[in-house]
Structures are given as C-alpha cells and as structure tokens.
Amino acid sequence: MKQSADTSSRVSTVLGRKLGTELLHLRDSAGKTQQQAAQTLSATSTKVVKIERGWVPVRDPDLRALCSYYGVTDDAVLRSLLELAKLDRERRRAKGWWQQLPGAGALSEYIALEDAASRVRTWQLAFVPGLLQTAEYARALAVGEGTWEDPDEVDQMVGTRLKRQERLHGDRPLHVYAVVWEAALRQLVGGPSVMRAQLDQVRELTELPNVQLQVLPYRAGAHACAASSFTIVSFAEDAAADVTHADTIGTTVWVENQELSTTYRTFFERTARQALAQRDSLTLIDEIRKGL
Known part of the structure; x- marks a missing residue:
C-alpha cells in the first residue's frame, strides 16, 4: 500500500468524517458560514474546518452548541450525533x-x-x-x-x-x-x-x-x-x-x-x-x- 498525501499519521477517523459531513450538511441547510459557526464556539473558523473534515474529535458541549445554532430541534437527530461523537472519541483513544x-x-x-x-x-x-x-x-x-x-x-x-x-x-x-x-x-x-x-x-x-x-x-x-x-x-x-x-x-x-x-x-x-x-x-x- 502506498503513502497517500493526507494519511501520514492519523488514527482511523471514519466516524469523525461521518460526523463532520453531517454537521456540514446541517450548517449548509441553516445557511450559516464557517465563520458564524466558529463565533458560536468562541473559536476560529479553522476549528470548524477541522471538525467538518473529521480531523479532530468533537466535545459534546460544542456539538450541542452547533446543533442549537443550526436549528436542530429533533431530539433523535441530536442523540444520534452525540452517540457518533462518542464512538469517534473512543476510537481515537484506542491504541492498536x-x-x-x-x-x-x-x-x-x-x-x-x-x-x-x-x-x-x-x-x-x-x-x-x-x-x-x-x-x-x-x-x-x-x-x-x-x-x-x-x-x-x-x-x-x-x-x-x-x-x-x-x-x-x-x-x-x-x-x-x-x-x-x-x-x-x-x-x-x-x-x-x-x-x-x-x-x-x-x-x-x-x-x-x-x-x-x-x-x-x-x-x-x-x-x-x-x-x-x-x-x-x-x-x-x-x-x-x-x-x-x-x-x-x-x-x-x-x-x-x-x-x-x-x-x-x-x-x-x-x-x-x-x-x-x-x-x-x-x-x-x-x-x-x-x-x-
């Protein structure tokens, strides 16, 4: 297997990328920019980019804040995203x-x-x-x-x-x-x-x-x-x-x-x-x- 440009040292982030994609879709549907989402988290837009690309784990408070800002009112959707974030954090901590x-x-x-x-x-x-x-x-x-x-x-x-x-x-x-x-x-x-x-x-x-x-x-x-x-x-x-x-x-x-x-x-x-x-x-x- 050959070395790809962006996979040199990271743990598998398949769940993180899935979560990031879901959050990206929610942001787009809400008509919000990455800069606006970053302000909600009191962070830079770089953090939102990393979240949406699955590069970093997402804390529950940040996830709840983003969902609230994007107008997510369905508790089932929020629970699903929180569970996905939890699984991703656990997977990243695993040492193989x-x-x-x-x-x-x-x-x-x-x-x-x-x-x-x-x-x-x-x-x-x-x-x-x-x-x-x-x-x-x-x-x-x-x-x-x-x-x-x-x-x-x-x-x-x-x-x-x-x-x-x-x-x-x-x-x-x-x-x-x-x-x-x-x-x-x-x-x-x-x-x-x-x-x-x-x-x-x-x-x-x-x-x-x-x-x-x-x-x-x-x-x-x-x-x-x-x-x-x-x-x-x-x-x-x-x-x-x-x-x-x-x-x-x-x-x-x-x-x-x-x-x-x-x-x-x-x-x-x-x-x-x-x-x-x-x-x-x-x-x-x-x-x-x-x-x-």
Whole structure:
C-alpha cells in the first residue's frame, strides 16, 4: 500500500468524517458560514474546518452548541450525533499494534479500519487477498514488487499481514467476502510449491463460517470490475458509512461518498453474480493446484 498525501499519521477517523459531513450538511441547510459557526464556539473558523473534515474529535458541549445554532430541534437527530461523537472519541483513544509500524502511512489507517470493521468485501484481480495469504506468498509478493529493499522491512510487512489474519478468529471474527479473478490463482507467485501451499490455505480458510470466496473464471468474459481491485470495509455501528479502499501504483484512494460507495457495492455484486459459487470455486482451485 502506498503513502497517500493526507494519511501520514492519523488514527482511523471514519466516524469523525461521518460526523463532520453531517454537521456540514446541517450548517449548509441553516445557511450559516464557517465563520458564524466558529463565533458560536468562541473559536476560529479553522476549528470548524477541522471538525467538518473529521480531523479532530468533537466535545459534546460544542456539538450541542452547533446543533442549537443550526436549528436542530429533533431530539433523535441530536442523540444520534452525540452517540457518533462518542464512538469517534473512543476510537481515537484506542491504541492498536498497527500504530507502531514505522512509515506505514496509509497502511496503518487501513489496518485501523479493518480492525474496527465487522465485514470486508474484496475484489482482487492480481493476487490472493491479504487476509488469506501465507507468509511465503506474501514475502514473494513483496520481493517481486520491489518496494522494500531492506530484508527487515520485508519481514515486518509479512508479519503485519499475518497479524491482520488474527481477525478471522476470536470473539468478534471479521466476515470476509472475497471474489478473486482466476488469473490471480494461476500466477506463480514464489513458484509452484509456494502456490500449492497458498491454494491449500485458501481452501482451509474457506471452511471458516465467516469466510466466503468465489472465483471469477476466465470464461465469465467481460465484467463490471475489470478496471481495478478494491476493498469495501463495513462497520457494525449504524452511524458509520462504508469505506472503499483501492491502491494504484502511486496513490491510495479512499471513497467515503455515499453515492460512490453504493456504486462500488453494485459493481462488486454484479461481478460476484458472474463468479462461481464457493463449492465450484473450490473445485476450480483443486484443478489449478493439480496442474502445478
């Protein structure tokens, strides 16, 4: 994952961005400016900007003052915003192992989102999803990509990937729905022995009740998700919108706009309908493994 321009050190603020967006809409509807809102808080407009962009936590007194100024009279709306602010503050205080990753940048934010998530849906064109990878497969990918020159950095990356897989087990297991292009399973990452072990692990993990995998075969032809891979991260809290994450060669893309998020979900579902059912997908995986 590449470093994005604005995610160098922050904790996941998906809930903060959701709250900020709600407050921005309320301000716009009330016909107020950021400067006027700032005066209500006896603060500068910079503070309002940071609140609306989800960069800082919001105290309950400030939230109540803004809602009153914006003319919010519905107690249910106010309670919802207060709960969202509370969840955001709690999430920011949480200290996760991923925050100790030197230079991880956007990777740290993604792991924070994944750790807080209840479900991820991932579409992969080129490789097995990270949550399903073996150490040897992950290492071969890192070496092949060439981003990490120091062997210690490669070891750290592999360890991080394996640490993430702990979310597949335990008291609150992450639900994973993966759709993978057949090419990703045929690419000899690390050679035949590494790929055999990787396909075996995919098979093993699909036995978990919280892991679902489908393979989009070559014969499916054209499909909605041919342009790029992406992952949709979903949360248990009703107030938290889905976040879609996609890596390109040079940047990391985050999509939190509701309309665009819906588009990604629609495209994912279309491609999943063209993919093989899990039972047939595992049969194809067995055929690929035998051919190695």
